[in-house]
Amino acid sequence: MSMSGSILDLLAASVAREREQTRFYRRLAAWAEDAGDAPLAERANALLADEQHHVSRLTARILELGGRVEADASAEDSGSAARSIREWEDAARSREDREVAWYENVLDALTDEPARRIVEEILRSERHHARALGGKWMPAEAHTEEASRGDGTADAAHDARN
Ligand SMILES: [Fe+2]
Numbered sequence: 001m002s003m004s005g006s007i008l009d010l011l012a013a014s015v016a017r018e019r020e021q022t023r024f025y026r027r028l029a030a031w032a033e034d035a036g037d038a039p040l041a042e043r044a045n046a047l048l049a050d051e052q053h054h055v056s057r058l059t060a061r062i063l064e065l066g067g068r069v070e071a072d073a074s075a076e077d078s079g080s081a082a083r084s085i086r087e088w089e090d091a092a093r094s095r096e097d098r099e100v101a102w103y104e105n106v107l108d109a110l111t112d113e114p115a116r117r118i119v120e121e122i123l124r125s126e127r128h129h130a131r132a133l134g135g136k137w138m139p140a141e142a143h144t145e146e147a148s149r150g151d152g153t154a155d156a157a158h159d160a161r162n
Contacts, residue, residue, distance in 0.1 A: 007112045008067040014119070015058045017102060019072050021051040024095060028088055040085060043134045047092075050125055057118045065112070089133055096130035 025048035032041035059069045103123040110116050128134075 011062045018054045054122045099126040
């Protein structure tokens with residue numbers, strides 16, 4: 001999407017990306033558990049928790065701005081399954097690098113100050129992910145949990161403005 005989009009467009013596109021990341025790490029965690037690799041499963045679940053938290057933070061701001069967040073219709077990660085830890089790590093690092101680049105660009109375009117603070121926090125988290133391929137790097141903030149549950153599905157129907 002274009003970086004010249006509205007605030008809500010930028011936030012919605014970010015939510016879609018974060019949801020894709022949660023699918024990726026959920027799949028990685030399942031693969032690690034099947035492979036009996038408890039440490040990898042733990043890392044994947046920590047990363048998953050961070051990405052879910054990103055969804056929550058972004059969703060909360062969208063709702064505050066009067067936007068709407070659709071239920072996540074996609075059930076599966078579209079990427080092909082890696083067959084080794086090395087392949088997973090390479091894929092995860094590439095994905096995290098893309099997330100860092102995405103949020104750097106979002107910050108160039110985003111004018112809403114509360115949203116910028118959220119994105120700056122997420123960007124710090126994504127940089128840690130790219131460097132360490134582990135979580136958790138997002139501080140818990142209870143006030144965002146009501147606006148979004150689980151993978152960020154919001155039930156409240158707000159009038160969409162865009
Ligand atoms: Fe991440």
